[in-house]
Amino acid sequence: MTGLGIICCLGQGVNKVWSRVMAGDTDFREISLPGFDQFQNRIGGQVADDLLAQASSLAPHVSRHERLGWLAATEALADAAWPAGLYQNHEIGVAAGIGAAGMLEAEEWVAHRDDPHTFTPAWKLHSYPASSLADFLATTFAFSGPRFSIATACSSSATSLGFAADAIRKGRAKTFMVAGAEGLSRLTYGGFHSLHSIAPERCQPFDKNRKGIFLGEGAGVLILEGWQEAKARGATIYGEVLSWGLSSDAHHMTAPHPEGSGAVQAMQQALTRAGLEPRDIDYINLHGTGTLHNDLAESKAVERVFGRHADTLCLSSTKSMTGHCLGAAGAIESVFSLLALHHKQAPPTAGLETPDDQCPFNYLPGSGKPMPTMKYVMNNVLAFGGNNVALLFGGDGEGNHGA
Amino acid sequence: MAPEIYISGMGCLTAYGPVLADLVSGLAGHSAVTKILPFGKGAVPVPCGTLAEFKEALAPYAAPLLRRKMSRLSKMAVTAVGKALAASGLLDDDHEDCGVVLGTAFGSTAQSDLFYGDLLTKGALKVNPGYFPETVPNAPAGQVSIIFGLQGANTTVCQQALSSEHALALAADLLASGMARRMVVVGVEEMSPALLGGLQACGQLQKWTPSCSEEICLSGHRIRVGEAAVALVLETKESLVGRKGHALARLHDVVTAGAAAWPAVYHEVAPALKRMVAGLDKNDCGAIDAVIAGTSFIKEVDTSHLATLAQLLGPDVAAVLPEYGTGNVMGAGLLRTALAVALVSGSQLPCRSLGESLSSCLPYSKLYSGPTGPVSHVLATTVSPGGGAGGVLVGRV
Structure with missing residues (x-):
């Protein structure tokens, strides 16, 4: 990974967001989008209007999630700093992960669809297809290599990252832009609200007094290149995708397996494919939504995979600061995982004040922790439908470069 | 070296009927499109290859209580997968390392319309929460994994008309990399009145005429759409030989x-x-x-x-x-x-x-x-x- 970009409720830009994350900052507030006033609990991680205004040059039909993706992609490409002519356009792939895609705009059209007295233009539907983010980014930046969009709710962009890394190793593309973007929408917010999953005041993963999730929005974009090409041009290498695991709970549409069986399978698969032992892992960016079911299942899964090493592992949930950004979560948390490797610092879990006996590990409450010997980091992402992804990253020089 | 991959089972629902033989025989006779009215003011009827009722085809795989919780899109996918697994002789097998990759361009637009309609008309406190989980595009893949116990890799890819090809390619990659021994690949598309309404508003659909079911008319920029759910079981040669299975192709x-x-x-x-x-x-x-x-x-x-x-x-x-x-x-x-x-x-x-x-x-x-x-x-x-x-x-x- 040679380029990173991020935008979320904490701000825009890798440096700014990372410094706030390491400080354990939060910036949740009442969501101000139209139609959200019907929700009793409506605190979340909305991106500030002045940040979105930076995308005002884009055409009117470009949706909120595409604007967020474009802002992060622009930063990531600048960060990668490809010399002119380094890659042909057809050698550059785009892999996207989305949750609700252009649902917010489509909702406007649907709301007036049957009303003979009002009119909403059909271009509001332009970004409804799940493939819209990948299509928009590829056409905007003229990348004509392989293109695909993963739509597995919360694990979408983590899965995209895994498949994109494999595609580079198989020679299908020389480089990939991996993007996860999510804009808040009434349908998604209403769904979690109806399931009583949204916390009324605070998001506190792994805290005994947790009361649920905060939804967020944002985007994370990562530029992937072959290790040799990146090394040869002297690029900043934030880390390498050493391997990944992908599994299904085959248990329940919305609840994780109580013993975390699918998460165990994904983490073990990632470790085995990388040829690493559980004791090699230094830090895990957990899924960590802040629901009781997730916290218990994920803690049990960590215990089953890592055994006694779990007592010395550093774990945290950065959703405690960004909110749950659904389709963008995997990409945003992969950016944090790579920054952790790059800076050799583990980010904290915000809002964790009262330990829960059933979650007995070090979830890094307060602020971030320096880890000067950090070599390997895992990013867990779990999703509706029982999908589980574990991405395993190594620092520059720690991997076998896909050999 | 990439392993040899074989297809050992298929299930197929189309407007011609709930088995592949219906499609094979139907293609020789007539177009399967019928007249459908999309949602929305000013909507006019369109030709669409709509699936006939397939409750009986689904019944062996999903109990009535479960069927009530599933969207129509999920029911389509589950039926196709059940038929494919049965055809491959794997219906009752252990599926610990069998995965699912699903391809769909639009996902369950009917379910999203149902849930959002509830939100619009009843408000946030009175929506039916049971509708929500099936609004996500990967819900059918989740239901398939739950019903058939497929615990391997599970994902959903949406890339318009190339969705199924991408799903096949990702499944083949997962088999080649050893991340799964068997994969079920599903391609599914539901043409709900909500989706048809959106496509029509965007100027994408041909209009219905009485000759639609007998004539093929090509247009400058408008299409005729249809529904289908198709599943294939993919196996490595090692898996197939190990269980003495039969390959179709x-x-x-x-x-x-x-x-x-x-x-x-x-x-x-x-x-x-x-x-x-x-x-x-x-x-x-x-x-x-x-x-x-x-x-x-x-x-x-x-x-x-x-x-x-x-x-x-x-x-x-x-x-x-x-x-x-x-x-x-x-x-x-x-x-x-x-x-x-x-x-x-x-x-x-x-x-x-x-x-x-x-x-x-x-x-x-x-x-x-x-x-x-x-x-x-x-x-x-x-x-x-x-x-x-x-x-x-x-x-x-």
Whole structure:
């Protein structure tokens, strides 16, 4: 990974967001989008209007999630700093992960669809297809290599990252832009609200007094290149995708397996494919939504995979600061995982004040922790439908470069 | 070296009926499109290849209580997968390392419309929370994993008309990398009145005329759509031999080139097809005997598609054009691969030759000139809005 970009409720830009994350900052507030006033609990991680205004040059039909993706992609490409002519356009792939895609705009059209007295233009539907983010980014930046969009709710962009890394190793593309973007929408917010999953005041993963999730929005974009090409041009290498695991709970549409069986399978698969032992892992960016079911299942899964090493592992949930950004979560948390490797610092879990006996590990409450010997980091992402992804990253020089 | 991958089971629901044989026999007779009224003010009827009721086909795989919680899209996927697993002899097997990759262009628009309609009319405190989980595009893949106990890799890919080809490619990659021993690949598309309303508002759909079910009319930019759910069971040779299973066909290669994009601005059909065919790994197989070509009902696209293939593969190669009968099934393009498998396993299909030109409007009865002969290798192809192309090469075992 040679380029990173991020935008979320904490701000825009890798440096700014990372410094706030390491400080354990939060910036949740009442969501101000139209139609959200019907929700009793409506605190979340909305991106500030002045940040979105930076995308005002884009055409009117470009949706909120595409604007967020474009802002992060622009930063990531600048960060990668490809010399002119380094890659042909057809050698550059785009892999996207989305949750609700252009649902917010489509909702406007649907709301007036049957009303003979009002009119909403059909271009509001332009970004409804799940493939819209990948299509928009590829056409905007003229990348004509392989293109695909993963739509597995919360694990979408983590899965995209895994498949994109494999595609580079198989020679299908020389480089990939991996993007996860999510804009808040009434349908998604209403769904979690109806399931009583949204916390009324605070998001506190792994805290005994947790009361649920905060939804967020944002985007994370990562530029992937072959290790040799990146090394040869002297690029900043934030880390390498050493391997990944992908599994299904085959248990329940919305609840994780109580013993975390699918998460165990994904983490073990990632470790085995990388040829690493559980004791090699230094830090895990957990899924960590802040629901009781997730916290218990994920803690049990960590215990089953890592055994006694779990007592010395550093774990945290950065959703405690960004909110749950659904389709963008995997990409945003992969950016944090790579920054952790790059800076050799583990980010904290915000809002964790009262330990829960059933979650007995070090979830890094307060602020971030320096880890000067950090070599390997895992990013867990779990999703509706029982999908589980574990991405395993190594620092520059720690991997076998896909050999 | 990549492992040999075989297809050992298929399930297929189309507007012709809930089994593949219905499609095979139906293509010879008539178009399956019927008149459907989309949602929305000012909507006019459109032709659509709608699935008939398939409750009986689903019943063996999902209990009534579970069926009530599932969206129609999930029911379609579960039915196709159940049939595919049953055909492969794996229905009651241990599926710890069997995964699922699902392709769909739009997901469950009906369920999203249902839930959002509830939110609009009843408000946030009175919506039915049971509707929400099935609004996500990967809900059918989740239901499939739960019902059949498939605990391996599970994902959903949405890339317009190339969704099924991408799903096949990702599944083949997962098998090749050892992340799974068996994969179920599903292509599914539901044409709900909500989706049809949106597509019509965007100017994408042909209008219904009484001759729609008897004539194929190609347009400048409007399509006819159809529903389908198709599932294939993919296995490595090791898995197949280990369980003494029977293969229907070998999957030689899956290639996608260029992009699918939205809205439907078709261009560069020929270059994308040429890149796709050039990228095919044909080392283990001989000449391509037949093509199952995806069709859009857009004249410029379909004629360019067939003419380019004729140039690349030869004008006398047999061409089967199933979506002129079913309607354009968008993300459920696995339908074409299922027909390719049927062909190499001995079925015969009505076909014309690749080099035979298409007219703007022709009776369905004149679409085909005869049945395919015995074939060994079949290429299923599609082109996509945005200048993309996909190809799936299957061969006789």
